[in-house]
Amino acid sequence: MSWLDDITWSADGLVPAIAQDAATGRVLMVAWMNREALQLTVEKGVAVYWSRSRNKLWRKGEESGHTQTVKEIRLDCDADVILLQIEQHGGIACHTGRESCFYRKLDNGQWQTVEPVLKSPDQIYSR
Amino acid sequence: MSWLDDITWSADGLVPAIAQDAATGRVLMVAWMNREALQLTVEKGVAVYWSRSRNKLWRKGEESGHTQTVKEIRLDCDADVILLQIEQHGGIACHTGRESCFYRKLDNGQWQTVEPVLKSPDQIYSR
Numbered sequence: 493m494s495w496l497d498d499i500t501w502s503a504d505g506l507v508p509a510i511a512q513d514a515a516t517g518r519v520l521m522v523a524w525m526n527r528e529a530l531q532l533t534v535e536k537g538v539a540v541y542w543s544r545s546r547n548k549l550w551r552k553g554e555e556s557g558h559t560q561t562v563k564e565i566r567l568d569c570d571a572d573v574i575l576l577q578i579e580q581h582g583g584i585a586c587h588t589g590r591e592s593c594f595y596r597k598l599d600n601g602q603w604q605t606v607e608p609v610l611k612s613p614d615q616i617y618s619r
Numbered sequence: 620m621s622w623l624d625d626i627t628w629s630a631d632g633l634v635p636a637i638a639q640d641a642a643t644g645r646v647l648m649v650a651w652m653n654r655e656a657l658q659l660t661v662e663k664g665v666a667v668y669w670s671r672s673r674n675k676l677w678r679k680g681e682e683s684g685h686t687q688t689v690k691e692i693r694l695d696c697d698a699d700v701i702l703l704q705i706e707q708h709g710g711i712a713c714h715t716g717r718e719s720c721f722y723r724k725l726d727n728g729q730w731q732t733v734e735p736v737l738k739s740p741d742q743i744y745s746r
Contacts, residue, residue, distance in 0.1 A: 517643075521695065573649045593695040593696040594693040
């Protein structure tokens with residue numbers, strides 16, 4: 493019986509994982525993990541997700557360099573959501589070049605972009 | 620065209636919503652919303668979710684009194700996760716009587732409960 497068996501995996505064998513900046517408390521992104529991704533995350537100490545669009549393991553930062561060192565891993569009461577406390581290298585979690593993926597705010601019935609692009613995606617993904 | 624149409628709803632018409640304590644930055648819980656739940660949340664200024672287990676709208680706190688006043692609503696880059704900044708009334712978000720649902724921490728290959736029950740569920744749900 494492994495700690496991985498305590499998790500309520502979806503029918504697809506996935507669980508959503510929230511990445512929260514350990515220093516600032518900002519919620520940076522939400523991605524998915526399968527068993528292997530979570531096991532690798534624990535083993536390596538850096539966030540590894542499962543990309544549903546590419547259907548493969550996604551070592552966060554493998555292209556961008558924006559890796560995430562994992563400080564703590566928590567599980568919720570229903571055992572179906574993971575919360576990671578991370579250190580975000582480069583200060584950018586979002587593929588749009590922003591610190592956080594949650595850069596749109598509902599304001600007067602519209603989603604307003606309220607956070608700057610810190611580095612253009614062209615620059616981030618050029619190598 | 621409504622702001623609700625900007626959201627990438629799941630096949631079931633749902634989107635996960637993270638509730639974060641606006642004052643402390645703690646991630647308190649994750650629940651689901653359908654269009655009606657999110658619209659009601661905006662209209663009322665208090666969190667309304669969709670209960671997948673009970674298959675109905677869940678006005679958070681309707682039984683426990685632990686309502687959530689919503690201060691801000693954000694959307695992520697993929698438009699498939701909502702982040703709420705909330706004020707948690709009673710200081711308890713979890714049905715186990717804990718502040719946060721994320722009370723288990725991975726420690727040496729085991730999920731350890733690291734947060735106290737502030738009020739027993741018997742007391743919370745007795746009325």
